[in-house]
Amino acid sequence: MSSIPVIDPASAEASLLDRVGLRTRIGLCQLPLTAILVCIVLAAPAAWPGMLNEPLFQASLLVHVLLLICCWAFPWERLPHHASLLIPLGDMAALTLSHLGAAEFLSSFPILLIFPVIWLSASNSFPGFSALISFLGPLLIIAPPLLGRSTPPTATEATGAVLIPVMLLAVSLGVRFVTANMALQQRRLEKKDAELRQLLEVSSERESLLQTILDTIDIGLITVDETGKTMLTNHQHEFFERSTASQGDADSERHTLALFGQDRKTPLPESRWPVTRAAAGETFGDYLVWVGEGSTARALSTAARTIETESGNFRGAVLAYNDVTSLVEALRAKDEVIATVSHELRTPITSIVGNLEFAANANSPEDASRYVEIAYKNAERLSELVSSLLQSGSAGMKVYPRETDFAGLIDSVVGSVLPQAAAAGIDIRTDVPAPLWTHTDPLRMAQVLDNLLSNAIKYSPEGGVVAIRARADDGLLTLDVQDTGIGLSPPDAARVFERFFRAKSARASSIPGTGLGLAITKAIVEGHSGTISCASKPGYGSIFTISLPARS
DSSP, X not given: OOOOOOOOHHHHHHHHHHHSOHHHHHHHHHHHHHHHHHHHHHHHHHHSTTGGGOHHHHHHHHHHHHHHHHHHHSOGGGSOGGGGGHHHHHHHHHHHHHHHHHTTTOTTGGGGGHHHHHHHHHTTSOHHHHHHHHHHHHHHHHHHHHHTSSSOOOHHHHHHHHHHHHHHHHHHHHHHHHHHHHHHHHHHHHHHHHHHHHHHHHHHHHHHHHHHHXXXXXXXXXXXXXXXXXXXXXXHHHHHHHHTGGGSOGGGHHHHSOEEOTTSSSBOOGGGSHHHHHHTTOOEEEEEEEESSXXXXXXXXXXXXXXXXXXXXXXXXXXXXXXXXXXXXXXXXXXXXXXXXXXXXXXXXXXXXXXXHHHHTOSSHHHXXXXXXXXXXXXXXXXXXXXXXXXXXXXXXXXXXXXXXXXXXXXXXXXXXXXXXXXXXXXXXXXXXXXXEEEEOHHHHHHHHHHHHHHHHHTSOTTOEEEEEEEEETTEEEEEEEEOSSOOOHHHHHHTTSTTOOOHHHHHTTOOOOSOHHHHHHHHHHHTTOEEXXXXXXXXXXXXXXXXXXXX
């Protein structure tokens, strides 16, 4: 809430004088005396008849008029700083003429010397001369007429002749002391102002440095007061607000964004929101919450520390949070990998051990041979699984491209999987122009084709069809492997190239597999600077499309 500024009258007046010119200021200093003289002149015909006819009084009025004109007409800005003191000195001379010419009508003209005395004393120039002229000026005006009379002055007149100069000297000294004190206070204020400005600059520099530091770190920071109102944020928090703006108003995200617990399903009550807890004065760390729903949900690790005054009163809190979605997903994937690998390794090992025990206790050589054969097949499966694990875990898939007839490569791979297709009742159809020259690694691409065709046969029902199409256009080789199998849901199709991932439909059908073949296939394709994609629909089969540069 904005407050009404309190204006210091003295500072406002000083500010007003600073805005006007030097001529105006000098003219304003002369106006009080001029105004009094105008009043005397206007009242003279009725109060003091004949005073306006006195030559010396007329001369004094002429001097006053000339001085007033000089105040406004002279270019004081171009003259020396002390030149304006000629005006009060001229006023003293003019008042001397007024007293000499009109003393018998109005004896209080010396009192008007207070105006030039104040002017001289307040100028802070020539302090000794100002004090001296403040005493001698009135004395020289009053004393000569009294001393030049034939009759001696009365006690009252003598006392007035001395009292008025003393009084004006006291006024001069008082003005001088007040002016000096004001100047001292002004210097102190200017010093304090300079110190405050310096402190403000230091504070601004520190604030800028602090903001730069806060904007540099990749942790979101937000400072709230005791009511939960935001006081300070950093760049990372603003970025997070922008990235989640589609879910709610960024200015009130704590009220609009969906917050969930660690299971990503249970909505958090408002009392458990990190900002609410921080505003309530709680201190916590590693408090995990999920923000948003669906694929855009983000995991945040939050922490809060309170802000207290020197007396220990709660003023607010600092809330820090870090997006740990990738870490949480990695830990979840790690658990899935460990569980999958443990299961896949345990199954053939258990079969090998069990069948070897059966072989050792077999009643006939034929039974022992059958158990050994089963153990051998499981050993081969175990060897293949370990090989796949080693390949998928390698830092990169090395390829050695050379000029290759891709049509011949397809024919060779199709020939090797024909027995498997025939046993499953699957028809393999090819649509490949021959020859189809490309620059690829024939060994690795044969592995890619074998993986795709084996999967297509494995997940297709009896009587299904697997179609292979290849073409080269504009320097790009495109290969399609299409099946009429069980298909994949869109979410499963998006994750089919992840290591150890197996679709729900595959797990439900009890079809064996490690979830590594397509991950290895993707690595080989990308090693050729190519891309692979999957388009599928449950119950309608899948299409795997590979795009490769036809020439290196």
